Amino acid sequence: MSRHPVIPIAVDSRAASARRSEPRGGAQRPDSPERRRFLGLMAASMALASAGCSGPPQEKIVPYVEMPERMVPGVPLFYATSFVDHGYAQGVLVESDTGRPTKVEGNPQHPASLGATDVYAQASILQLWDPERSQTVYGGGQLATWDAFRAALRPRRVAWAANGGAGLRILTGTVTSPTFSDQMAAFLARYPHAQWHRHDPLHDDRALEAARLAFGRPLDTQLHPARAAVIVSLDADLFVGHAAAVRQAQDVFARRRATNPGGSRLYALAATPNLTAAIADQSLALPPQEIERLAWRLASRLGVDGVPQDAFPPPRHPDAARWEQALAAALNAQRGRALIVGGGSLSPATRALVHAMNAHLGNHGATVAYIDAVETDPVNHADSLAALADDMRHGKVDDLFILGGNPVYDAPADAGFAAALRQVPFSVHLGLYQDETGRAAGWHLPQAHNYEQWSDARAFDGTAGIVQPLIAPLYGGRSAHEVLALLAADGAQGGHALVQDFWRRQAGAAAFDDFWQDALMQGVVAGSAARAVDPGRPRVPPPPALPDPPSGALTLILAADPSVGDGSYANNGWLQELPRPFSKLTWDNAAILGRATAQTLGIDTGDVVRVSAADAGAGAAAVEAPVWIDDSQADGVVTLPLGYGRTAAGAVGNGVGFDAYPLKTRAGVHGHAAVRLEKIGRRHAFAVTQHRLDDEGRDVARTVSLTQYRRDPRGDYAPEPAQDETLYPQYRYDSYKWGMAIDLNACIGCNACTIACQAENNIPVVGREEVARGREMHWIRVDRYRTRLGSHDDVPGDEGEAKQTRTVFQPVPCMQCENAPCEEVCPVGATVHDSEGLNVQVYNRCVGTRFCSNNCPYKVRRFNFLQYTDDKVTTLWAQRNPDVTVRRRGVMEKCTYCLQRITRARLDAEREGRRIRDGEVVTACEAVCPTTAIVFGDMNDPKSRVNRAKASPLDYHLLAELNTRPRTSYAARVVNDDPELA
Amino acid sequence: MPQAFSPTSILTIKLLILAALLAIVAAILLLEWRMAPAAEEHAAVMQPIMFSHKHHVGDVGLDCRYCHTSVEKSGFAGMPSTQICLTCHSQLFKDAPMLAPLHASMATGKPIQWNRVYDLPDFVYFNHSIHIAKGVACIECHGHVDQMPLMTRQASLNMQWCLRCHTHAQAHVRPLGDVFRMTDMRKLSEQDVVELNRLYHLQDRRRLTDCSTCHR
């Protein structure tokens, strides 16, 4: 005789399993009683047979045998550690629910985070629990053990001892870890003939070359945009794709917000759409060669000595000349408070020129500073790998240890690494996945995940941080430290000892314990940031040769994909389903073309083209790619995102998109490759989450020019019909009144909020087909509009402004309306107004009529059309947030303003008999936002941050004319436009 | 022509119709009964170790918090780790066969799996700590634990039951000192109640009956 709970429902069975392990401490139970209960209930509810309605089996409580110290079951603990991406550290606090890492937050103490994170840090938690991570050692394609590997090592070690490690090569990615560097130094000292190679597909070799050209030594550039009144980006994206991105986003927007509109002016020249160009006050799409020419002409106009007059003819683009003038004027006007950033596709010489220009403008020490390279022993990765591949081909390599990375997949095509690897007698791959390289190598070793290992790493500014494990390795993986130690000596120490030994030597044995505790608590090693050095006068190299692509060919840009990066995140469902900022594409990459270019080539979005190197003849490398047309792409340029077309990523990542690496060549690292496109007649269907970029003149994401704002600072730029009419009684809010303000001035469209929300609220991944059907589940989406500046006021004769269209990003969570249309139409009262003004969605009451979604003007409601939450894969249960119900098929869901976080704060406050303090409740999206564009708080508290934000004259409600009276409001974006360029 | 039905058959038919109606009612009741909670209220639940609250609380007089350590800090009251049991039982009754599973657990490091007595639906987020902090006594829901050789459930745990208190909270609180006491609620005077409410400043009825109070 069994039972089931009072209300026959099972929306939450996964939460149950998550929660079960949470308060009860024990390990997951693989079989889910709830699932059986649910089936039983379905039977019961459908009155199939009374025999069918057997309830769940007796539930168990599994306490600890020995309770870990400082643990209170049911109360999460946060541990400071570092999320290491491409060698550099991003300080994070990882939430641990009775031993299960469930969520990543930024570490306010850490210079690269200051409390925020990027999308990869958020997604890393899913990677930790990915059931397809490598779980065992493989030797010669056979299942093997660590002992077997150790046994295989012993004879090798003997050989190295004899020949000093000749033929022994180690390949790693970018390394900043002090401990690892120290280990490596010792190792190389021990085996003098061994060599250390580096390969990181996204390593910015050009920056290194540029520093060498300008200063004669490898220096890292430190930007201080917060001090800059004028910022000029020469095809550089300040906000994504490098170690300092999150920090720079915060610095740039420290002075660009609704609170002080026009705090700085941002010019952006971009060959391919990037977030900086999107948020820039003035942006222009130019091919990379044109951008470089413009840079050189600008330099000579600024009088940077050593720059030849008219090194290049004026760019062909009609606006280029005006831009040249405007930039020169703006920069001269703000000497010492200006900042020029070169990046992306610029050739090393031009990036060296950028150093010279900043020096010339007196920005050194003010907005730009230089430190010794943070990367240990900085080398040109492309050259380093090529050298290794050559040696491998010529049989000079006997033993190759690939510690992390996936060169077989992502090495430059002309290095021929994959072929060369077959000639290495003893090759070993250490990796999170048994990926392409893991399969090609003789041995594959499972690597311990970032949150499973002891390590350390430096941030972009040199600050060191300790990496401490959140959980014991799930699959017996080991860290690079441990494997390197294993190479040196059998039965070597574990990672903990290795890292501690190194830092003990640094801190001194006496002070070590305090030092160590402090480093672990803070997540950073105090005072370890690099000191700024005097770079000396930068030399101006001779202008580079900037050949335009042969007629009919296009300039090729290979860019890291905004979601899966270089491909290492290909098996991460959250990232695959994260809409790409500009195309809103999911589960795919595409060859991005400008509209004019596409028209001349007679290509349309969805056409599959064959992209082949222009110079090489027949048999040249080529890839087949579907085309995506983006208006903010420069003409004559095609952008291919990297990281797709994986063959050994796992069930999620395999066969998604096309692989662009075959077109990546060593030459491309220095110059601009040219490619030809030809239609092959096939068409491709994309899965996009937003089909319209035009706002249809509905003025949804509002923009106003600074000139106009200055004309009338107190003026109301977000006029709203002041009407509170409703037939229903008005609500009263005695205690709290939660609200949110979103600053469109500060939203850079990085998607961090979307993925943080997904991690926090157990939002399922639905997959490509479902997205294509329009069934994505994100609770907060980032809409992109191309709006006309000043379109919200119909002032005649503003064609100058009206001409320019700009991209505006608009995050849309639930508006939590006062007069909520959803509440009125729900027949069972599953969505109701609570005493603090939230439109709460009660999953266990929802029958799924979907009328609420029909009636929601903002379309923020999401429906479980099918069983989206994965209830089969048990490791995924462990990742889920125990404080949030996991929804089952057939119920509606939506943003709750992170109700669970409000509740946690409320319980704390109530226990202490006080009110919730301002800033005590921080929603997941607010916490992660690098630019703090999102502010949440109590609207009943006059001094709350959210009220201060809403006080701005720019504050407006979305679709205010519907009188839904949203709690979420937006600050219209003020564009600090340059009259010269109007 | 012959009549379709004889008077007797007509009677039978009528009776059959009546029977059918009764059958339907019976079926509904059966379903209801089959779907009722297995661990009936007041029905003892077997445990791997026949732990007696009557002995530990009633006779020995242990405080609830000695074993349920996190009841004041967390939503989960906390179940004693093997360690906690052994603080006494490494000396007392250490050779009692009944305690074999305990020592086995310590030896093997495998936790003891207790059978849950109070099992709420998983979409309900009950929090012990706040109830304790607001003066809701253990006995309010768990009854006279000190008189239970084996733990039995004292409440239906259905939503109606929760709402009985959430609609009239002030009538169900007692002074903090009495929260862990296993005595029946002593009659509170008017001004006691006023005093307590001032002390606890309980949230109003609307808040306490919001869906969002228990469901997320």
Place this chain on the structure above:
Amino acid sequence: MSPRSRHTQDLSTPSELLGGSWSHAAFSDKIAARAMGYPVSKPGLAAFLFTFVGMLIFLGAVAWLVFKGVGIWGINVPVVWGFAITNYVWWIGIGMAGTFISAALLVTRQRWRGAVSRAAESMTVFAVAIAGIFPILHLGRPWFFYWLAPYPNVMNVWPQWRSPLVWDFFAIGTYVLVSLMFWYVGLIPDFATLRDRAGTMPGRRARQVVYGLLALGWRGEARHWARYETASLMLAGLGTPLVVSVHTMVAMDFAIGNTPGYHSTIFPPFFVAGAFFSGFAMMLTLVIPLRRFLGLQDFITGRHLANAAKILLANSWLLAYGYCAEIFTSFYSGDQFERYMTLNRMIGPYAPVYWSLLFCNVVVPQLLWRRGIRHDVRWLFAISLIVNVGMWMERFIIVVSSVHRDFLPSSWGMFYPTAWDWIFLLSSVALFAWLFLLFVHFLPVIAMADMRKLIQERAEEPA
């Protein structure tokens, strides 16, 4: 027999409504004969098997739906309502004519209802039954549909009364009950007739028992007739307003919503008109073959069909007015969203459906101005089919095209029906046909009692 019927407003005289020279007995023989195990024709059997398979497919589809979820349909966000709701509104509409004919025409004492009322009522009962299934199937968790009903429960929660779906729940429930009762009460005397005939024939014991049970011991006493008359009159009194109320309710499901294209005050009358329209069309679609195959031309005369055709024509004008009013108000309102919605219907992705529905519902029925066409069954049949399709398309446009592009351009989307959408639509039609065939085979297709009345009247007519 009843003196009342002399001074009714019915323009058509009995002889116009009754062909041939039928006596009570002969007529009863003809109608009752089928119910007495009339041999089934080959095409009849084929039709039955065909629809039977369709019915099984419907059941299978339902099972799969409950097992997999509504995701098997093409619905998405923003278009969360698709074919299911379209079918529901369509079927409900079809279910209107029956009760209207029986109830309203009875109350207004239209003689001509007698011949077609039984068929129409049966159509209603089946159509409404099917219509009632769809709202339940379209739920995310159909097994909890009863949460829409107010009943004491351990959760202490009630339905949310502001929601039109709750009102709808009651409207449909009431309508199903009343039309079912009406149908059955009307059948009782005929059941009695069949029982008695079965009694006289050898080897019809089983039928005698079954019909006997259904006849509830009817003995044709004056007392019975009096009660019968009262009952039908009361049910008619109840039914007539329900005919209007139920579809008004359906209209409110949309009108209460704030989406442009839903939020329209004209919907209730507009929907009711549409319902009559589709109802009468479906009635013609059924009755025309019926009289052809069962040789009922003498009872269901050209006059009947012509009357129905006139109602069809009138309704098509009501609809035409509705369409114009919608367009006018959307532009007159000055609301950009309303305007866009209207334009989007005319030139947007679903424009072909919009224009063809106008053609089917407004243009084609104009043929009925011609007397010749009104009296040509082939024309009538064709037109009735076209109107049925047109009405379905109208429901589709209202349900889908309104929401697929609402307020925020960022969330605009498209609805593409999946195979399952079509399966549900077509197999529900099959189910309907199957039920109707069963009715034709086992029940008297014409209300014998009423017709006898008509025969009587003709006999009494001054020559």
